[in-house]
Amino acid sequence: MNNYYLKITDIKIHIKSPFKIHMGIESKNFISKDKGEDILLEYIEIKEPLRIKGSLVYENTIKFYQTSKGFIHELYPGLNRPAYAWVIPKNKHYYEVKYLSGEEKNIDYSRNIIEIMNIEQVLNSYNTFILHSAFINWQNKGILFSAPSGTGKSTQAELWEMFENAEIINGDKSGIKKVNDRWTAYGLPIAGTSGIYKNKKSEISHIIVLRQGKENKLTKLSPREAFIKLYSETIVHTWDKEFQENIINMITDVVQNVQIYQYECLPDKSAVDFLKNQIIKDRGLVLENNQ
Numbered sequence: 447m448n449n450y451y452l453k454i455t456d457i458k459i460h461i462k463s464p465f466k467i468h469m470g471i472e473s474k475n476f477i478s479k480d481k482g483e484d485i486l487l488e489y490i491e492i493k494e495p496l497r498i499k500g501s502l503v504y505e506n507t508i509k510f511y512q513t514s515k516g517f518i519h520e521l522y523p524g525l526n527r528p529a530y531a532w533v534i535p536k537n538k539h540y541y542e543v544k545y546l547s548g549e550e551k552n553i554d555y556s557r558n559i560i561e562i563m564n565i566e567q568v569l570n571s572y573n574t575f576i577l578h579s580a581f582i583n584w585q586n587k588g589i590l591f592s593a594p595s596g597t598g599k600s601t602q603a604e605l606w607e608m609f610e611n612a613e614i615i616n617g618d619k620s621g622i623k624k625v626n627d628r629w630t631a632y633g634l635p636i637a638g639t640s641g642i643y644k645n646k647k648s649e650i651s652h653i654i655v656l657r658q659g660k661e662n663k664l665t666k667l668s669p670r671e672a673f674i675k676l677y678s679e680t681i682v683h684t685w686d687k688e689f690q691e692n693i694i695n696m697i698t699d700v701v702q703n704v705q706i707y708q709y710e711c712l713p714d715k716s717a718v719d720f721l722k723n724q725i726i727k728d729r730g731l732v733l734e735n736n737q
Contacts, residue, residue, distance in 0.1 A: 450556075453478040453645070454565070455574050455621040455632040461559060463489040465550045472635045473556035475645040484572075487563050489543045489553070496520075496532045496544055503685035508561075510685065517686060519564060523552050533562055538571050560636055566681045570689050574623040574632075575696055578679040579653070580640070581620040581631050584612040588631040588648030589725070590620055592679050593656035600640055601713050602656065609718050617642040622650070622700065629704050652705045652725055659710025662720040667708055672701040675708070 450461040454476055460483035461467065469477065500513030509520040521531040530552055531545040543562055545553060553562060566576050579592040580599035584606060591599045606612035617640020621632035629650045637643040655675045667675065676697050683689040705728050711717035
């Protein structure tokens with residue numbers, strides 16, 4: 447039996463597998479030396495396909511079924527091909543992954559662990575959610591640039607790295623969690639095409655909702671406006687009432703306790719300087735030579 451240990455948003459995840467799992471570059475920073483576990487993900491080989499008794503509530507590249515024992519999801523290797531694995535959450539701490547004999551090749555890469563375990567569900571059970579955002583650390587606090595793909599999240603993060611020596615923690619997604627009454631952003635082992643996934647965290651000082659513009663213009667969002675923006679960039683299982691209610695409660699708290707702006711901006715240094723001045727003011731910082 448092979449054992450692997452990951453730590454994602456401070457959640458300790460133990461993976462137990464009869465076959466070897468190849469740890470890809472996106473997972474290496476999340477490998478933990480701590481052998482403890484908050485969650486056990488156990489792979490179990492079966493000879494015959496699993497027959498699920500329940501209602502189909504979601505269908506895309508995977509299928510979710512609502513059953514008397516909770517939500518089970520069914521995995522497929524491709525379109526028009528039969529299912530090869532089923533993920534069964536026994537409770538908050540233990541997930542079974544039953545897979546057909548001979549189908550190990552579809553799940554023997556660490557990237558698949560995140561997909562298999564339904565990471566957004568796992569995080570939700572620990573009062574954490576995923577926000578579509580580029581996450582940077584500047585002056586020991588987190589700034590998140592949130593927007594749909596193609597709106598300039600990565601560009602703004604890279605500009606801050608270039609001109610302000612900010613550290614990019616993740617280029618596309620952030621785990622959001624309240625720690626000691628402070629909303630905190632975590633890097634995740636998923637990052638879209640950015641290829642940046644560091645296992646670091648920072649208290650969030652600002653969330654910046656981006657819009658492309660012809661000038662640099664900041665607008666402080668009301669809690670209601672901010673909620674709508676953040677909810678639209680959050681992964682939500684709308685078929686799971688408890689999941690959805692928890693997301694709503696978390697975002698409601700975030701928008702009441704974090705500075706959130708809409709930012710129409712240019713893709714150049716002027717956007718960094720303009721936003722930096724507001725962040726300095728909000729944080730009450732006094733920086734030498736305003737640097």
